[in-house]
Amino acid sequence: MAKKFAIDVCGLVKKFGNHVAVNGIDLRVEGGTICGFLGPNGSGKTTTLRLICGLLRADGGGGTCLGYDIRCQSDEIHRSIGYMTQRFSFWEDLSVRENLIFTANVYAMDNAADRVESMLKSLGLNNRGRQLAGGLSGGWKQRLALAAGLIHEPKILLLDEPTAGVDPRARREFWETIHSLAAEGITILVSTHYMDEAERCHHIIFMHGGNVIARGSADEICAATGLKTIEVSKFGELTDGVLAKLGGISCAHFGNTLHISAMDEIEMRMALDRAFGRGNYAAREIATSLEDAFIHHTRGMEDGR
Amino acid sequence: MKFSMRRTIAMQRKEFRQFLADGHTMALMLVMPIFILILFAVAIDMRPKHNGTALLLRDSSPTVRTLVSAMENSTYFRFKALISNEEEGERLINSGKVHFILTVPENFTRDLVRRERPILLLDADCSDPGAIGAALEALEAIRANFLAGSDFDGPLAHLRPGLGPFELRIHRRFNPESISRYNVIPGVIGMLLTMIGVMLMSLSVTREMERGTMENILAMPLMPLEIMIGKISPPIVLGLVLSAALLTLSTAVFSVPMLGSPLLLLFAMALFMCCNLAIGFAISSLAANQTQAIQLSIMVLMPSFLLSGFIFPFDGMPPWARAIGCCIPLTHFLRIARGIMLKGCDMGDVYQNILCLSAIAIVVAAIASLLHRRTLD
Numbered sequence: 001m002a003k004k005f006a007i008d009v010c011g012l013v014k015k016f017g018n019h020v021a022v023n024g025i026d027l028r029v030e031g032g033t034i035c036g037f038l039g040p041n042g043s044g045k046t047t048t049l050r051l052i053c054g055l056l057r058a059d060g061g062g063g064t065c066l067g068y069d070i071r072c073q074s075d076e077i078h079r080s081i082g083y084m085t086q087r088f089s090f091w092e093d094l095s096v097r098e099n100l101i102f103t104a105n106v107y108a109m110d111n112a113a114d115r116v117e118s119m120l121k122s123l124g125l126n127n128r129g130r131q132l133a134g135g136l137s138g139g140w141k142q143r144l145a146l147a148a149g150l151i152h153e154p155k156i157l158l159l160d161e162p163t164a165g166v167d168p169r170a171r172r173e174f175w176e177t178i179h180s181l182a183a184e185g186i187t188i189l190v191s192t193h194y195m196d197e198a199e200r201c202h203h204i205i206f207m208h209g210g211n212v213i214a215r216g217s218a219d220e221i222c223a224a225t226g227l228k229t230i231e232v233s234k235f236g237e238l239t240d241g242v243l244a245k246l247g248g249i250s251c252a253h254f255g256n257t258l259h260i261s262a263m264d265e266i267e268m269r270m271a272l273d274r275a276f277g278r279g280n281y282a283a284r285e286i287a288t289s290l291e292d293a294f295i296h297h298t299r300g301m302e303d304g305r
Numbered sequence: 306m307k308f309s310m311r312r313t314i315a316m317q318r319k320e321f322r323q324f325l326a327d328g329h330t331m332a333l334m335l336v337m338p339i340f341i342l343i344l345f346a347v348a349i350d351m352r353p354k355h356n357g358t359a360l361l362l363r364d365s366s367p368t369v370r371t372l373v374s375a376m377e378n379s380t381y382f383r384f385k386a387l388i389s390n391e392e393e394g395e396r397l398i399n400s401g402k403v404h405f406i407l408t409v410p411e412n413f414t415r416d417l418v419r420r421e422r423p424i425l426l427l428d429a430d431c432s433d434p435g436a437i438g439a440a441l442e443a444l445e446a447i448r449a450n451f452l453a454g455s456d457f458d459g460p461l462a463h464l465r466p467g468l469g470p471f472e473l474r475i476h477r478r479f480n481p482e483s484i485s486r487y488n489v490i491p492g493v494i495g496m497l498l499t500m501i502g503v504m505l506m507s508l509s510v511t512r513e514m515e516r517g518t519m520e521n522i523l524a525m526p527l528m529p530l531e532i533m534i535g536k537i538s539p540p541i542v543l544g545l546v547l548s549a550a551l552l553t554l555s556t557a558v559f560s561v562p563m564l565g566s567p568l569l570l571l572f573a574m575a576l577f578m579c580c581n582l583a584i585g586f587a588i589s590s591l592a593a594n595q596t597q598a599i600q601l602s603i604m605v606l607m608p609s610f611l612l613s614g615f616i617f618p619f620d621g622m623p624p625w626a627r628a629i630g631c632c633i634p635l636t637h638f639l640r641i642a643r644g645i646m647l648k649g650c651d652m653g654d655v656y657q658n659i660l661c662l663s664a665i666a667i668v669v670a671a672i673a674s675l676l677h678r679r680t681l682d
């Protein structure tokens with residue numbers, strides 16, 4: 001049974017003192033899929049990834065990663081996963097190439113030197129091989145970290161906010177890489193704060209305060225909220241008073257338009273009339289975005305940070 | 306811009322807040338000075354008493370016993386061993402177990418009674434010239450007044466001369482000219498090796514923790530032993546090169562004698578370095594950041610320097626301080642280094658200290674590997 005899923009854990013609990021960072025998470029990820037972790041700061045994404053790769057000891061629950069027990073077989077797990085940390089964790093006083101060679105040797109790769117060169121080339125780092133890693137810009141550091149995480153051909157890749165501070169083009173290339181890796185059968189767990197990235201995942205785990213509060217594909221998560229969203233345009237001046245009249249309805253600026261979403265469409269229209277005056281605005285229904293769902297899920301809840 | 310009291314107070318508050326939050330600094334700044342003051346004030350005797358003395362009795366009349374107890378009553382001598390030949394005495398003084406050997410020659414009492422001024426022989430370990438001066442003065446005083454008391458009243462009153470009825474021949478061993486540099490330099494070498502070993506090593510893991518690279522290391526398939534060996538290697542090499550350089554400099558330029566085997570000394574240095582690195586490794590697993598690592602190192606280094614016999618004569622310390630001193634690698638290294646360099650000790654003289662160093666290295670390395678982090682918690 002455990003064989004079918006690359007990652008199969010249940011009831012994971014992690015406490016830091018009195019603070020429960022991860023509160024009983026169940027997770028099953030099929031091989032070759034991309035699973036995205038979404039959630040506000042402090043919701044436990046990093047902690048969950050660390051628990052899965054045995055970097056933290058779980059206070060409760062357990063399970064397997066590639067069939068190895070996460071509680072006692074972390075050596076085996078470490079050999080077959082690549083973990084890219086949220087904070088850059090390579091040696092800034094070593095060159096790019098030295099970092100990669102060290103990594104390749106730690107994983108006892110047979111053809112370490114060749115592997116390093118081809119990795120440098122495929123990630124566009126080959127003329128930066130002799131540069132000190134500390135001198136790379138943020139985006140290039142991320143590329144180095146990804147290259148190092150892939151050097152030993154892992155079966156599972158854990159990526160903790162891999163694209164924070166990376167430009168849109170590099171991000172797109174990055175996701176192309178991720179998808180082709182998944183097509184090769186590599187299982188990928190990735191945490192992110194970007195909605196568009198989350199939408200690229202096969203499966204989204206939505207975390208909040210250490211709990212999973214929604215899971216599924218992007219569409220499933222949006223649909224499951226039951227939210228209706230209205231785009232409002234051509235209204236007059238926006239003052240604090242106007243927004244206050246919208247009551248507790250969530251509202252976001254998009255250029256000259258407002259997106260407001262709530263469960264009840266009639267109530268929403270009444271609130272709009274109250275705020276702007278009937279006929280003083282244009283409104284049309286649009287699809288609820290993942291961001292609206294995110295805001296909806298995290299509103300009114302105490303942040304876990 | 307004008308000086309603003311408000312900004313200053315804001316700055317002060319921030320500093321106090323951070324200062325108080327750092328328990329290690331507080332402990333260091335409060336406890337260390339108090340400890341050192343107490344050590345200087347009550348515990349340390351720069352003119353150590355109760356110097357270990359071996360006794361070679363070729364004559365054991367009541368008069369000799371009077372002399373021995375007079376020496377013991379002076380509190381500067383403590384007779385630790387009654388030996389039967391010179392070789393035994395050599396071992397004891399070479400290994401540092403005694404600082405003096407008192408030899409009472411045959412017919413001492415007879416010659417004394419005949420007013421032939423017999424010779425009393427005292428071998429003195431002058432490798433630490435400052436430490437034994439007081440004892441020698443005390444002995445001279447005893448000699449001058451010996452038999453001036455009531456023992457020789459009546460018919461024997463003529464044995465009460467002012468010059469003292471016997472001659473004292475002091476045989477200054479190991480550093481006959483009492484050059485203090487000879488004693489200090491092996492100590493300084495030990496101090497430097499301690500500082501470098503403990504400091505370098507204590508920063509190694511904490512640096513990785515602080516820079517976030519430890520997370521990467523822990524996620525890699527590396528065994529703690531592999532990490533430890535890897536991390537210990539550069540300081541060991543550095544330590545050995547440095548040891549050889551310091552030894553060459555001391556002997557060639559500062560003409561400190563090297564009577565024993567330099568190879569034995571280098572071996573002891575390597576062992577000593579292992580102790581220091583193991584201590585540093587343990588510190589680096591305990592400390593949360595590099596500042597703490599340095600502070601913890603200082604907390605280890607200060608007692609090492611004070612209680613090892615480097616700054617104060619070991620025998621001038623009270624028993625509790627000597628007990629602590631015996632657990633300090635520097636104590637044993639000092640005895641080995643001074644022994645080999647100044648006394649020409651061989652393995653037979655220093656093996657106990659070598660064993661102690663090995664034991665400390667093993668125990669501390671075991672503790673360090675237990676403390677080593679395997680996860681991030």
Ligand SMILES: Nc1ncnc2c1ncn2[C@@H]1O[C@H](COP(=O)(O)OP(=O)(O)OP(=O)(O)O)[C@@H](O)[C@H]1O
Nearest residue numbers: 016021039040041042043044045046047048304305
């Ligand atoms: N080493 C630690 N010691 C104490 N508390 C911790 C530790 N690591 C994490 N926490 C706490 O656990 C909770 C979850 O942290 P985690 O880093 O997993 O959040 P996250 O979802 O990754 O947040 P972000 O999006 O900001 O990276 C937070 O409240 C955090 O304060």
Ligand SMILES: [Mg+2]
Nearest residue numbers: 045046086160
């Ligand atoms: Mg995180």
